[in-house]
Amino acid sequence: MDKMEEESKVSTDVCSLPSWYSKFKEVTIETKLIHLSMDFIQYLQSDGIVLPKGCELPAHATEGRCDSNSDEDGSDWDDEGSSDAMRPSFPQLVKTIFESIQELGGSVFPKLNWSSPKDAAWINCDNTLRCTVPAEVVLLLKSSDIISDTIASLIDKSGQDSAFTLCLRKWINVHPSGEFRCFIKDKRLIGVSQRQISNCYKHLLDSIESIMTDISCFFEDNHISNKFPLRNFVMDVYRPCKGSVLLLDFNPFDKAVTNPLLFSWDELNRVAPVLPELRLVDPSSGIQPSQSVASRLPKDAVDLATGEDIHKLVDLLKIQKKTED
Numbered sequence: 001m002d003k004m005e006e007e008s009k010v011s012t013d014v015c016s017l018p019s020w021y022s023k024f025k026e027v028t029i030e031t032k033l034i035h036l037s038m039d040f041i042q043y044l045q046s047d048g049i050v051l052p053k054g055c056e057l058p059a060h061a062t063e064g065r066c067d068s069n070s071d072e073d074g075s076d077w078d079d080e081g082s083s084d085a086m087r088p089s090f091p092q093l094v095k096t097i098f099e100s101i102q103e104l105g106g107s108v109f110p111k112l113n114w115s116s117p118k119d120a121a122w123i124n125c126d127n128t129l130r131c132t133v134p135a136e137v138v139l140l141l142k143s144s145d146i147i148s149d150t151i152a153s154l155i156d157k158s159g160q161d162s163a164f165t166l167c168l169r170k171w172i173n174v175h176p177s178g179e180f181r182c183f184i185k186d187k188r189l190i191g192v193s194q195r196q197i198s199n200c201y202k203h204l205l206d207s208i209e210s211i212m213t214d215i216s217c218f219f220e221d222n223h224i225s226n227k228f229p230l231r232n233f234v235m236d237v238y239r240p241c242k243g244s245v246l247l248l249d250f251n252p253f254d255k256a257v258t259n260p261l262l263f264s265w266d267e268l269n270r271v272a273p274v275l276p277e278l279r280l281v282d283p284s285s286g287i288q289p290s291q292s293v294a295s296r297l298p299k300d301a302v303d304l305a306t307g308e309d310i311h312k313l314v315d316l317l318k319i320q321k322k323t324e325d
């Protein structure tokens with residue numbers, strides 16, 4: 001492993017939620033950390049979507065899914081022709097997930113180490129990562145390419161079965177205009193960007209000073225730089241209202257993995273400004289395309305991923321079912 005690879009491994013490790021959660025518990029969203037066994041990881045990596053025993057989708061969810069997924073013989077989402085005896089069994093894990101969801105108020109946002117299954121949100125009825133039962137958590141993890149890549153890189157890195165941690169975070173209704181990405185270089189806050197750059201939020205333009213004061217105070221008062229083990233890193237925060245800031249996530253200060261949003265990595269790597277700069281989308285500068293449009297995914301894939309066109313999804317599932325038969 002060369003020096004750059006080594007550095008990037010360290011920064012991914014320390015940005016993994018289980019690595020930083022206990023240090024920043026008071027300023028972030030309440031989270032339950034659940035160790036995952038190698039058997040369960042192998043199940044996540046296996047083909048097909050057969051849910052484990054005792055893992056049932058709520059009635060409202062299966063109604064929606066059965067309408068769109070059942071074929072003429074009425075077979076539905078999670079049996080794929082397999083009998084109950086053939087379903088895998090992880091009773092202790094299912095129970096722990098169930099209890100954690102209850103303790104976190106009834107709905108959660110799932111992550112595996114540092115990744116959320118955001119590419120699979122379309123599979124949930126409301127097109128979000130909100131889960132209220134263990135089956136929704138398992139279905140999201142099993143359907144996500146991001147999660148499968150994360151598993152592959154964790155296996156490469158450590159090969160140990162202690163490496164996999166399911167993180168269930170209490171669900172909060174995040175308003176995208178309150179999300180900001182903060183860039184920290186040599187332990188100093190150098191830039192803050194609006195997180196969702198496909199929209200212009202006019203009310204933010206009138207609050208530039210208070211946004212910067214809130215974020216800078218949050219950063220200084222909580223000694224983020226002293227507590228976080230890297231000199232350079234990226235921090236995502238949520239500011240639901242004036243005077244209130246919550247830590248959401250840490251990301252590597254690395255152009256290969258972290259989107260610089262309204263900055264460029266060239267700018268961020270140059271000499272740091274004396275005072276941190278806040279960048280917002282303003283109506284005159286034009287609005288940025290959304291990430292799926294910017295990456296030029298075919299429109300069908302975008303419609304599928306956003307759940308815009310349910311008929312395309314039905315067609316896709318029918319083709320998939322035929323291929324499997």
Ligand SMILES: Nc1ncnc2c1ncn2[C@@H]1O[C@H](COP(=O)(O)OP(=O)(O)O)[C@@H](O)[C@H]1O
Nearest residue numbers: 029109114115116169170171172173174248249
């Ligand atoms: N606890 C939560 N409840 C609801 N939405 C959340 C929660 N945590 C994060 N989000 C939303 O999901 C987005 C991605 O979260 P993040 O933890 O950064 O995942 P990733 O690292 O996979 O991008 C956030 O920008 C926020 O909009």
Ligand SMILES: [Mg+2]
Nearest residue numbers: 236249250251
């Ligand atoms: Mg993140």
